[in-house]
Structures are given as structure tokens and as C-alpha cells.
Amino acid sequence: MTKQADVVVIGAGPGGLTAALYASRSNLSVIIIDRGIYGGQLNNTAEIENYPGFKSILGPDLAQNMYESATQFGAEYAYGNVTSVEDQGQFKLVHTDDGDFKAKAVVIATGADHRKLGIPGEEDYSGRGVSYCAVCDGAFFKNREVAVIGGGDSAVEEGLYLAQLASKVTIIHRRDQLRAQKIIQQxxxxxxxxxxxWNANTQEIMGDGQKVTGVRYTDKVSGEEHILPASGAFIYVGIDALTTGFQDLNILDEKGWVVTDEHMRTATPGIFALGDVRQKDLRQITTAVGDGGIAGQEVFNYIQSLGDKVDQQVSAK
Known part of the structure; x- marks a missing residue:
């Protein structure tokens, strides 16, 4: 059986929950679909110090607060893995592995995923010294030595950001020269x-069972193994938009990111996107929430315009 609503929000991270809040508060029926627990990456974040209104808050606590806020006006939450979205003009059909949903508008808030090195210690020390976001976690490493793994724009830019806080930043790169823009390199x-x-293959994130203590790597030229002492390991080997299932909507760029305007509208009417899944520079809780507020209001405006179009068609007849 196909379940219907005015709006389907795909993704229950901070941005998706905010869009659901704004849309449901406008008296629209809203269904939020996610393949995991609401809150998204908040649930993997031990402590958050850069979200306004809280000097410090645990990630899971902020996720719970946002969920309760998002559902207070009737938005429903459903578990499901979205496999595709079908544009049927004034209606959109969202296919999941647990049934279909029909809506007048769809908000894509599926986020992005940092590529992993897949080495020992990376997962074990995630949130305990291993990070993929210097802006998020850099303040925890004031006056300490940290490692940055990668050699592109993100790695070098985040390394420079960390240099304002850490006592020393060592960039570990598998090649003999950086891939970042020349001005950033300089x-x-x-x-x-x-x-x-240089020329280093990272082999292991080392720790004492509680926190990161160093990075073990092999010199590709000499074959020698080394250990770099570090209190944190920031990994920047790429990031991918989670846009599987949206390829037929004409909304993705060549790298798989969703293209929107400043109103969170895509090239397909009735399809909106927000947060980390979009083409953007800064991916933070605050920017996702900002996108969510805009998307929620724009969804209301779009659905109102559908009513106007129907009225105009009736008058024309």
C-alpha cells in the first residue's frame, strides 16, 4: 500500500528534521524517511561545542531534542531505505525497500559520507581522536600535535585551520607533492x-585503548616503517554525496552532488535538497539547519502554488 503525504523528507539529520519542523508547522502532512536512527551523524559525535544555544551538548542529546521538535506538529517518522524517486509531475513517488510513498514535494537530506582509509584503529578511535572535520573537532586539540592524512584542497585547508589551534600539524601524503591549489600549498x-x-602509506591509527596516540605509516620509497606521535588524526581522502536513487531526476552534477539554488530548489519542480548532499563549501550542523528552514518554507510555497495552478486550470475550462 502506498502511503501519502504532502511532503516526504528523505533523511533525518539536522537539516531534514528542520525542514520537517517548518513544513509541518505550516500545516502540511510530513513523513520523514531514514534508514537509520534520527539525528544522523549527530549520534556519532561525542560532544558539540559550536551549536548556538549550548555551550556544550552531547550529539545524541541534540539529536533527540531536534527529533522531538521536528515531530511536535505531526510529522511522522518511518524507517526505510530509499531506492529511487519517480517524478510524476504534480506528485512524486518515493520507492523504498519497505513500500512506496506518494507526495506533492520531496526534500532530499541524505547527506554525504567521508571516505575511509579502512585501516586498523580508524573505526575504533572515531570520535576519540580520529576526525573528518577540523572545524567540528579542532578545538579539542589546542596546543597538541595532530596529523592530517591527505593532500588535496580539503586536507591542506583543514591543516591550516588546525595550525591556529594545535602546537604542530603534520600532513601525511602518499605522493611526493600535494594536489591542492598552488596558493593553498604556498x-x-x-x-x-x-x-x-611525503610518499607515505598510512597503515594504522594507534591508540592506548581510550584515545589516539599516533599514526603508523610506511615510506613508499625506502620501505621503512615509522610512527608519528599525535593526539589526533584528521582524515581527508575524499567525500561522496549519498545520492543513490536520484540519478534519473536531472538534479546531480558530474560528481554526484545535488545542484540547488539559494531556495533549495533543484531543476525538477517539487524536488528540494539541503545540507551536506548539496554543492557547498561548509558542511556543519548550523548550515544544514539553515538550509532546512529555507527548504521547509519553500516546500510550503511550492505546494500553495500547485493549488493556484489547479484553480487556474479550472477557470480556463
């Missing part, structure tokens, strides 16, 4: 707190 080379390890 800034890194000129920073006395930034050091480099």
Missing part, C-alpha cells in the same frame, strides 16, 4: 607549525 609551506611527510 600558505601551508610558509606556516612554521605545518610539517609534511
Amino acid at each position: 600558505r601551508a609551506f610558509a606556516n612554521p607549525k605545518v610539517d609534511f611527510v
Whole structure:
């Protein structure tokens, strides 16, 4: 049986929950679909210090607060893995592995996923020294030595950000030169707190059972093994948008990111997107929430316009 609503929000992270809040508060029926627990990556974050209104809050606690806020005006939550979205004009059909949902508008809030190295210690120390976001976690490493693994724009830019906080930043790269833009490279080379390890294959994130203590790597040229002492390991080897199932909607760029305007509208009327799944520079809880507020209001405006179009068609007849 196909379940119907005015709006289906795909993804229950901070942005998706905010969109659901705004849309349901506008008296629209809303269904939030997610393949996991609401809150998304918040549930994997031990402590958050950069969300307004809280000096510090645990990630799971903020997720619970956002969920309760998002559902207070009647938005429903459903578990499901979305396999595709079908554009049927004034209606959209959302296919999941547990049934279909029909809506006038769809909000894509599926986020993005950092690529993993897949080495020992990476998963064990995630949130305990292993991070994929310097802006999120850099403040926890003031006056400590950290490692940055990667050599592209993100790795070097985040390394420079960390250099404002850490006592030393060592960028570990598998090649003999960076892939980042030249101007970013120049800034890194000129920073006395930034050091480099070249031609290195990272083998293991080391720790004492509680926190990260270092990074073990192999020199690709000599074959020698080394251990770099570090209190944190920031990994930047790529990030991928979670857009499986949306390829037929004409809304993705060549790298798989959803393209929107400043109103969170995609090229397909009635399909909106927000948060980390979009083309954007800063991926934070605050930016996702901001996108969510805009998307929720724009969904209301869009559905109101559908009513106007129907009235116009009736008058024309």
C-alpha cells in the first residue's frame, strides 16, 4: 500500500528534521524517511561545542531534542531505505525497500559520507581522536600535535585551520607533492607549525585503548616503517554525496552532488535538497539547519502554488 503525504523528507539529520519542523508547522502532512536512527551523524559525535544555544551538548542529546521538535506538529517518522524517486509531475513517488510513498514535494537530506582509509584503529578511535572535520573537532586539540592524512584542497585547508589551534600539524601524503591549489600549498609551506611527510602509506591509527596516540605509516620509497606521535588524526581522502536513487531526476552534477539554488530548489519542480548532499563549501550542523528552514518554507510555497495552478486550470475550462 502506498502511503501519502504532502511532503516526504528523505533523511533525518539536522537539516531534514528542520525542514520537517517548518513544513509541518505550516500545516502540511510530513513523513520523514531514514534508514537509520534520527539525528544522523549527530549520534556519532561525542560532544558539540559550536551549536548556538549550548555551550556544550552531547550529539545524541541534540539529536533527540531536534527529533522531538521536528515531530511536535505531526510529522511522522518511518524507517526505510530509499531506492529511487519517480517524478510524476504534480506528485512524486518515493520507492523504498519497505513500500512506496506518494507526495506533492520531496526534500532530499541524505547527506554525504567521508571516505575511509579502512585501516586498523580508524573505526575504533572515531570520535576519540580520529576526525573528518577540523572545524567540528579542532578545538579539542589546542596546543597538541595532530596529523592530517591527505593532500588535496580539503586536507591542506583543514591543516591550516588546525595550525591556529594545535602546537604542530603534520600532513601525511602518499605522493611526493600535494594536489591542492598552488596558493593553498604556498600558505601551508610558509606556516612554521605545518610539517609534511611525503610518499607515505598510512597503515594504522594507534591508540592506548581510550584515545589516539599516533599514526603508523610506511615510506613508499625506502620501505621503512615509522610512527608519528599525535593526539589526533584528521582524515581527508575524499567525500561522496549519498545520492543513490536520484540519478534519473536531472538534479546531480558530474560528481554526484545535488545542484540547488539559494531556495533549495533543484531543476525538477517539487524536488528540494539541503545540507551536506548539496554543492557547498561548509558542511556543519548550523548550515544544514539553515538550509532546512529555507527548504521547509519553500516546500510550503511550492505546494500553495500547485493549488493556484489547479484553480487556474479550472477557470480556463
